[in-house]
Amino acid sequence: MVLVLVESLDDELSRQALTLAASLDDAVHAVSGVGEYAPAGWGRSLLEVIEELSPSAVLAPGTDRGNEVLAHVAAMLDLPMAANCVAISPGDPAAVTRIRWGGSLFEDATVHGSPLLLTVAPHAVAAEPVEVAQLRELEAAGGDGMVRVIEHVPASTAGVSLAEADVVVSGGRGVGSAEGFGVIEELADLLRGAVGCSRAVTSAGWRPHTDQVGQTGTKVAPEIYIACGISGATQHLAGCKGAKKLLAINPDGEASILASADYAVIGDLHEIVPAISAEIRKARGA
Amino acid sequence: MNILVCVKRVPLTGGKIVLTDDARAISTRHLGFTISPHEECGAEEAVRLVEQHGGSSTVLTVGPPEAEEQLRDVMAIGVDRAVHLVTDDEEWDPQATAAAIVDAIREVPEPYDLFLFGNESADAGNYQVPIRVAHALGLPCVTGVKGIAVSDGQLRCEQEVEGGRDIYELSMPAVITVKEGLNLPRYPSVPGRLRAKRKPVEDSTPPRRQPRLEMVRLHLPAGSGKQVEVLGHGPEAAPAVVGILRELGLV
Numbered sequence: 001m002v003l004v005l006v007e008s009l010d011d012e013l014s015r016q017a018l019t020l021a022a023s024l025d026d027a028v029h030a031v032s033g034v035g036e037y038a039p040a041g042w043g044r045s046l047l048e049v050i051e052e053l054s055p056s057a058v059l060a061p062g063t064d065r066g067n068e069v070l071a072h073v074a075a076m077l078d079l080p081m082a083a084n085c086v087a088i089s090p091g092d093p094a095a096v097t098r099i100r101w102g103g104s105l106f107e108d109a110t111v112h113g114s115p116l117l118l119t120v121a122p123h124a125v126a127a128e129p130v131e132v133a134q135l136r137e138l139e140a141a142g143g144d145g146m147v148r149v150i151e152h153v154p155a156s157t158a159g160v161s162l163a164e165a166d167v168v169v170s171g172g173r174g175v176g177s178a179e180g181f182g183v184i185e186e187l188a189d190l191l192r193g194a195v196g197c198s199r200a201v202t203s204a205g206w207r208p209h210t211d212q213v214g215q216t217g218t219k220v221a222p223e224i225y226i227a228c229g230i231s232g233a234t235q236h237l238a239g240c241k242g243a244k245k246l247l248a249i250n251p252d253g254e255a256s257i258l259a260s261a262d263y264a265v266i267g268d269l270h271e272i273v274p275a276i277s278a279e280i281r282k283a284r285g286a
Numbered sequence: 287m288n289i290l291v292c293v294k295r296v297p298l299t300g301g302k303i304v305l306t307d308d309a310r311a312i313s314t315r316h317l318g319f320t321i322s323p324h325e326e327c328g329a330e331e332a333v334r335l336v337e338q339h340g341g342s343s344t345v346l347t348v349g350p351p352e353a354e355e356q357l358r359d360v361m362a363i364g365v366d367r368a369v370h371l372v373t374d375d376e377e378w379d380p381q382a383t384a385a386a387i388v389d390a391i392r393e394v395p396e397p398y399d400l401f402l403f404g405n406e407s408a409d410a411g412n413y414q415v416p417i418r419v420a421h422a423l424g425l426p427c428v429t430g431v432k433g434i435a436v437s438d439g440q441l442r443c444e445q446e447v448e449g450g451r452d453i454y455e456l457s458m459p460a461v462i463t464v465k466e467g468l469n470l471p472r473y474p475s476v477p478g479r480l481r482a483k484r485k486p487v488e489d490s491t492p493p494r495r496q497p498r499l500e501m502v503r504l505h506l507p508a509g510s511g512k513q514v515e516v517l518g519h520g521p522e523a524a525p526a527v528v529g530i531l532r533e534l535g536l537v
């Protein structure tokens with residue numbers, strides 16, 4: 001049998017993990033944490049379930065929590081763990097394919113030890129219906145070093161959230177200054193979208209890190225991503241490859257971003273972006 | 287307050303990744319090297335905490351001889367000293383890396399109060415070295431932290447989650463992994479760089495453990511297969527752009 005740590009049975013990323021688990025064994029059991037999040041405490045309780053059921057593999061979705069809880073189990077058992085896998089073939093050792101660099105590179109690896117501990121990269125496998133033999137609740141074990149969440153501070157709800165926006169207008173070093181983002185904000189507002197940016201921009205202090213798209217920023221999946229003055233580093237693309245369409249605005253017809261773009265306008269964003277905004281106003285008759 | 291920050295040397299890839307002929311590494315012939323942005327924030331936080339609370343900061347890496355460059359870079363922003371666990375060219379798996387770090391930590395005469403790591407490494411992204419270190423040392427651990435406050439030996443940590451922030455409180459010593467956005471790291475000054483050249487780096491060569499998560503080879507994802515459609519040059523392309531936005535139902 002195989003055991004899967006899920007957020008819930010309906011959660012999309014958990015269903016993807018269940019799907020990969022079902023390819024290993026017909027008997028799929030699931031556990032789900034309850035109560036305030038307590039990474040080591042959940043890990044300790046998961047360990048007890050593992051000892052009781054002796055699964056051949058334990059999987060979790062490759063989310064912050066999935067990766068964290070499974071790493072605690074791996075540390076307690078002194079076993080290897082492979083994070084963010086996209087394919088597995090069982091055996092001793094098991095062979096896995098996992099992502100590196102936020103999905104810009106794949107690694108084939110072998111994992112020595114049993115049970116096999118791995119997390120499943122988000123959106124790498126399509127979720128299929130899986131028969132779950134049993135879903136158990138996991139309560140955090142107590143004890144020393146078992147930190148837990150003591151308080152939750154809700155986010156302010158002002159504006160469109162970058163991660164969920166249907167339109168993201170994003171600016172890079174080519175915007176040139178903090179003030180230069182005025183034209184980016186204007187277009188984003190007109191399209192009821194969110195403003196994004198590259199790391200060159202956050203490092204220069206032009207925008208807060210909450211606006212950064214990429215491997216170490218936010219992952220976005222809009223209908224269209226408009227990249228203005230962004231060269232297209234792999235670490236930036238790792239955050240916007242979920243976009244359905246990508247429009248690049250750049251004077252450099254050789255910029256790497258063009259290889260990932262659906263559409264491009266060649267030229268200076270400071271002329272092009274205001275012209276697009278004006279054209280939208282005209283089309284709306286305003 | 288004595289702080290240890292752990293960093294990993296990685297290639298600074300640009301718009302395209304090229305692999306070596308044996309497909310076991312990224313070809314770095316034309317590339318520079320760096321550390322993860324998360325780790326840069328960890329180093330900046332160490333310097334700020336020592337500025338506020340006194341004590342000293344140390345940067346540690348497990349990496350090839352060339353990784354001394356990254357140790358000097360980190361010391362250039364104000365970290366006091368470095369520990370270099372020198373490896374051969376082979377990649378170390380997370381268990382071996384954590385074991386080497388733990389052995390080095392156990393040897394220091396003056397214990398650390400706080401261990402700062404990146405949330406995940408830039409290249410391998412295994413999400414586990416710090417947690418393994420915490421377990422080996424019997425210390426509490428919070429990951430993905432974007433806010434740290436210290437008072438009376440207590441840590442208050444903020445973690446970004448869907449819909450807001452989760453708060454944790456714990457006492458030191460503790461292991462904390464951080465994410466970019468925790469702070470805005472300073473640029474190293476010229477005097478900072480000069481001082482860094484003279485700061486002490488303690489070298490040792492730990493034994494390599496047999497990897498249990500063993501990299502076989504790397505491969506690149508299939509290309510997007512996209513063929514870019516150039517809508518035009520300059521502001522004259524605006525109507526074509528609005529045409530696309532209209533097709534998407536946005537105008």
Ligand SMILES: Cc1cc2nc3c(=O)[nH]c(=O)nc-3n(C[C@H](O)[C@H](O)[C@H](O)COP(=O)(O)OP(=O)(O)OC[C@H]3O[C@@H](n4cnc5c(N)ncnc54)[C@H](O)[C@@H]3O)c2cc1C
Pocket residue numbers: 171172173174175197198199200201212213214215216217218228229230231232233234235236239249250251252255267268269270297298299300320321322323408
């Ligand atoms: C581990 C790691 C993680 C990283 N994580 C991230 C991340 O999360 N997000 C991220 O973005 N980066 C990340 N980076 C940094 C990344 O490698 C690049 O350095 C960064 O994305 C470059 O930003 P940019 O495209 O804005 O700047 P540049 O690469 O300097 O590109 C600027 C572009 O602007 C164009 N331009 C100039 N003038 C104009 C104009 N007037 N109009 C239009 N275009 C113009 C230029 O032709 C060029 O293409 C990471 C790096 C590492 C090593």
Ligand SMILES: Cc1cc2nc3c(=O)[nH]c(=O)nc-3n(C[C@H](O)[C@H](O)[C@H](O)COP(=O)(O)OP(=O)(O)OC[C@H]3O[C@@H](n4cnc5c(N)ncnc54)[C@H](O)[C@@H]3O)c2cc1C
Pocket residue numbers: 062063064086099102103104121122123124163219220221238239240241242243
């Ligand atoms: C073969 C393969 C193909 C992949 N294809 C894509 C892809 O097409 N798009 C992509 O973004 N990532 C894709 N990924 C995953 C990518 O590399 C990152 O792992 C992924 O973005 C999740 O990162 P994370 O763990 O930080 O995500 P999380 O932090 O869990 O993701 C943050 C949020 O971003 C949104 N999101 C991210 N990706 C998507 C998506 N594809 N569709 C809808 N919403 C999404 C969701 O709201 C998600 O909750 C692929 C990975 C592999 C291995």
